[in-house]
Amino acid sequence: MTDPNGRPEGQRILVTGGTGLIGSTLCNTLIDRGDTVVGLSRDPERAARTLPRVEWHGWEGERERPPREAFDGVDAVINLAGEPINQRWNDEVRDHIARSRIKATQNLVAKIAALDERPKTLISGSAIGYYGNRGDELLYE
Numbered sequence: 152m153t154d155p156n157g158r159p160e161g162q163r164i165l166v167t168g169g170t171g172l173i174g175s176t177l178c179n180t181l182i183d184r185g186d187t188v189v190g191l192s193r194d195p196e197r198a199a200r201t202l203p204r205v206e207w208h209g210w211e212g213e214r215e216r217p218p219r220e221a222f223d224g225v226d227a228v229i230n231l232a233g234e235p236i237n238q239r240w241n242d243e244v245r246d247h248i249a250r251s252r253i254k255a256t257q258n259l260v261a262k263i264a265a266l267d268e269r270p271k272t273l274i275s276g277s278a279i280g281y282y283g284n285r286g287d288e289l290l291y292e
Contacts, residue, residue, distance in 0.1 A: 163225050165222065173276075178190065188206070191221060193210065214258075216262040227272035230273065230276070234247050
């Protein structure tokens with residue numbers, strides 16, 4: 152079945168970084184439109200107190216691949232995982248911010264690649280900023 156906009160109804164969507172500024176709003180929006188949201192969090196009990204309508208699973212993104220059972224029936228994955236950037240930056244913090252995004256994404260993609268039934272879609276974002284059209288210019292975060 153599809154909704155009036157042609158979108159499949161009731162998708163199961165896995166979200167990493169779901170307790171962050173963008174992630175929490177996204178999770179609530181997805182649930183409000185009829186989707187089921189599965190979340191991955193370092194602290195699933197705390198995350199469940201913040202967003203009780205999400206099905207939470209524990210995951211240390213920098214250290215391990217996500218649990219297989221979190222992907223059961225998942226149609227799409229939205230990756231927003233990473234150390235918050237709203238803090239004083241120094242070289243150590245900057246490195247940790249980068250590692251938290253890079254390693255978590257590597258572990259997430261490795262798990263998806265190893266699944267027998269993979270989600271149809273993977274969307275990954277790592278910052279709250281964006282670049283305008285810069286043509287062929289190489290951009291760095």
